[in-house]
Amino acid sequence: MATYNKHILVCGGSCCTSGNSAQIADNFKSTLAEKNLSNDVQVIQTGCFGLCDQGPVVKIMPDNTIYTHVKPNDVRRIVEEHIEGGKKVEDLLYVNPITGERVEDNKEPNKFHKKQIRIALRNCGVIDPENIKDYIAHDGYMALAKCLTEYTPEQVIEVVSASGLSGRGGAGFPTGKKWASSARAKADQKYVVCNADEGDPGAFMDRSILEGDPNSVLEAMAICGYAIGADKGLIYIRAEYPLAIERLKIAISQAEEMGLLGDNIMNSGFNFHIELRYGAGAFVCGEATALIHSMEGKRGEPTFKPPRTSEKGYNLKPTNVNNVETYANVPIIITKGAEWFSSIGTANSKGTKVFALAGKVNNVGLIEVPMGTTLREIIYEIGGGIKDNKKFKAVQTGGPSGGCLTERHLDIPIDYKSLTQAGSMMGSGGMVIMDESSCMVSIAKFYLDFTVPESCGKCTPCRIGNKRLYEMLDKITKGNGTMEDLEHLRNLSVVIKDTALCGLGQSSPNPILSTLDNFWDEYVEHVQDKKCRAGACKDLVQYEINPAVCVGCTACSRNCPVEAIKGELKKPHQIDNSICIKCGTCITKCKFNAIRIK
């Protein structure tokens, strides 16, 4: 059996593959074989290196070497000079983009300039979330200890303010400012609340943080308690997150056992206790006032602001509500300093944002990028491009409160301001990539279909208005819409936004408005031409069998649930579109690609 002493890793991500990385791997194998080195050096293709703009990428282990822009005919040089001669091929070495120098020996292999920086997720996938010792080994609770011994509460708030951290739950409110207002409020009892409701469909950033690094959130809540003068913390978490709940419980009890939560923490005289509160999964209960009412045992309905929760919140006491990811950033801001944090990001948005990258990209995943990263970098470099080489059509951010952006928005650096200006919003971090097979009217309808039943019903614009919006969209997707409907759609959307009581109704028309703005032609096609270019609206499409391709195998007619397909064996079949329900079964069953959507 071979005992390899070197490995050649060739990137097999989609960008490098289109740069001929398979050929590169083959050339390595044949060149090594020719030199009788096949038993010493192993060649293997890997997943994406995340250095797509510099591909194809080749890495040599254990020599800490990364070669970029490698071409198939560079292989011989690498083998002869590096593998055989022990001298690295200078002109192919990775260039550090900051210093501009070629990096000969990358002692810290994970310190390449990468598109992603993990700050909020720093411990996720690194430590054992069920063992507080592992967290402490990674500087856990040092930030709290530092605050309790070296900082006054005012100084803690100064650091958080100076860092530029803003709320990751959706609205992007400056965190330091929120803490300062909770600190100013005078009361015999204050509360620190963590919003772990995470109701956006498709979002799982907060769950991942709680499951991977629960202690960082506990530590941050205690820091917040010290800063604002609260000794009680509450985590509002949806009951559908059993593993996150279990790990939080373990973390709380371990932290209490070690005196890192509880009374007189580290002999400082500061007390802080954390309890869990469970939500039943209503989207509106993620809204801060509704969340508080739900915790109080009342109906999960929002109330008018002001008063802000920082003045009158849980049990009418000053309550600081922050999102999970917001808290997860706090300990490291304290240990590394406000300046460090504010050096990352853009002029108006600091730090990083975690996104749940989903939809039609090759590498769906949980990602964390510095503010200012472009959508193009996220989709094509981190996400590895659109699946099946299809064409990009839209990216949805901000979930049911956000909007759909298009090709022409791909190069805007994402931050709170730019996304809002473009007609979407940062939101809590859901990011869904769509290709040409998505119908934008149907997408808008999908989000309204979500919001209509999630409206708590307290205010009329949201309760009734959203329903009317949904009905109009439904009418359009069925081919019965008029140009007047499009006008109504816009007007009503604006009215709901202006008049709804809480953020739910104030943002629920966004998916409609953004698609009207960015995909107007598609709406018009549905209305005037009764056509859905994506082929997604069943009432607007016809199925057709191409007689030149159909061999009459009968697979379609045998599987059609409504017997809409007729034909003789070995002769082209026909579909009766008056019976066809457009379920798509025939398309999946046809081995000859003979069935088309028109």
Next chain:
Amino acid sequence: MRKVQSLADLQSLRDEFRAEFCPADVKKVQVKIAMATCGIAAGAKQVMNHMVEKSKELGLDIDFTQAGCMGYCYAEPTLEVSVPGRESVVFGYVDETRADEILTKYIQNNELVEGIIPVNYETTD
């Protein structure tokens, strides 16, 4: 567990735990499995149980630990293998067959197997 008394006390505990959890020179093979809900749903727990059994059979002394999400949803279950003296490697799409290969080929013989995911992010420490 005893209660932490002060910042200095926490610092000394940190150094003690560091030696235990992230020592400068690792002497034992470590396998860290991403076990967030999604990893578990994709079969991470079975894979870990299988690997624990199999490594006993093979007489391999390995530290298995669970961790949270590593971010590679498209390639779950994922795990990271650190062998003393080698750079650690993340493997994705790990089913029982690949888990066996990781043990017998990679850990025992330093032969890499399919499914390598190059770490594509920086982490602040």
